[in-house]
Amino acid sequence: xxxxxxxxxxxxxxxxxxxxxxxxxxxxxxxxxxxxxxxxxxxxxxxxxxxxxxxxxxxxxxxxxxxxxxxxxxxxxxxxxxxxxxxxxxxxxxxxxxxxxxxxxxxxxxxxxxxxxxxxxxxxxxxxxxxxxxxxxxxxxxxxxxxxxxxxxxxxxxxxxxxxxxxxxxxxxxxxxxxxxxxxxxxxxxxxxxxxxxxxxxxxxxxxxxxxxxxxxxxxxxxxxxxxxxxxxxxxxxxxxxxxxxxxxxxxxxxxxxxxxxxxxxxxxxxxxxxxxxxxxxxxxxxxxxxxxxxxxxxxxxx
Numbered sequence: 001x002x003x004x005x006x007x008x009x010x011x012x013x014x015x016x017x018x019x020x021x022x023x024x025x026x027x028x029x030x031x032x033x034x035x036x037x038x039x040x041x042x043x044x045x046x047x048x049x050x051x052x053x054x055x056x057x058x059x060x061x062x063x064x065x066x067x068x069x070x071x072x073x074x075x076x077x078x079x080x081x082x083x084x085x086x087x088x089x090x091x092x093x094x095x096x097x098x099x100x101x102x103x104x105x106x107x108x109x110x111x112x113x114x115x116x117x118x119x120x121x122x123x124x125x126x127x128x129x130x131x132x133x134x135x136x137x138x139x140x141x142x143x144x145x146x147x148x149x150x151x152x153x154x155x156x157x158x159x160x161x162x163x164x165x166x167x168x169x170x171x172x173x174x175x176x177x178x179x180x181x182x183x184x185x186x187x188x189x190x191x192x193x194x195x196x197x198x199x200x201x202x203x204x205x206x207x208x209x210x211x212x213x214x215x216x217x218x219x220x221x222x223x224x225x226x227x228x229x230x231x232x233x234x235x236x237x238x239x240x241x242x243x244x245x246x247x248x249x250x251x252x253x254x255x256x257x258x259x260x261x262x263x264x265x266x267x268x269x270x271x272x273x274x275x276x277x278x279x280x281x282x283x284x285x286x287x288x289x290x291x292x293x294x295x296x297x298x299x300x301x302x303x
Contacts, residue, residue: 010058032113059084070094075274079133089116089296123291124216127200134273141195197224260286
């Protein structure tokens with residue numbers, strides 16, 4: 001599906017994000033759009049909680065919504081794009097850029113801007129958990145706890161690597177397995193596991209980081225649990241994932257499903273959606289919204 005250059009573009013930048021573009025990058029974004037003859041507004045958001053509100057303001061003007069930052073910012077802005085049926089673009093200025101990578105959106109900033117100006121529209125699925133949209137994945141258990149601990153250390157002025165190491169050790173020291181009932185397409189499974197991972201479409205199993213996705217339009221969820229991991233294996237898990245050496249068969253069980261629900265005995269649970277931690281009330285209901293997001297991707301598919 002082809003599209004002409006959009007009449008107006010709003011680039012949402014979360015300045016609170018560790019992956020937020022620097023000032024010179026923002027100037028470069030402005031210059032690249034101006035040179036392409038595209039009217040652009042740079043929406044620099046100082047508080048992460050305001051990203052969605054600023055995106056909704058841009059959507060009310062009829063602008064194309066563009067997320068500049070990491071996967072958390074991308075997921076939040078994409079959720080507004082689904083809600084308001086806005087056209088969506090990505091400037092992948094984060095560290096991992098999973099969503100952009102899986103769609104072939106170039107990491108180079110000039111090429112990414114060119115994609116927004118001249119690209120084609122691709123319809124992709126999004127995941128949903130209790131009404132919250134995610135474009136990559138959702139996790140419960142050790143990962144949300146680790147993110148929470150890491151962010152606390154970053155706020156105290158720690159360097160990223162130091163904050164990660166402290167968060168990993170604290171998480172391991174207070175490690176508890178999750179005991180829950182997981183219902184996968186109507187079939188119940190009683191599970192004890194350190195984490196539950198639910199991905200939007202099927203991930204190539206390359207370890208805990210789970211590699212990439214070949215497609216984002218199958219209407220299926222990936223579900224990963226690890227019922228046989230012990231406490232010391234849990235400690236090694238993030239380190240192996242970090243260096244890409246976690247084998248796919250390392251005590252994982254995985255499924256694909258159209259719908260998933262997870263029930264807990266506790267009244268609240270921490271859930272990481274695209275790396276952003278929120279508190280939700282169980283049971284958690286996961287589903288796929290098929291072809292719900294209109295994304296600008298390169299006019300010629302890249303490998």
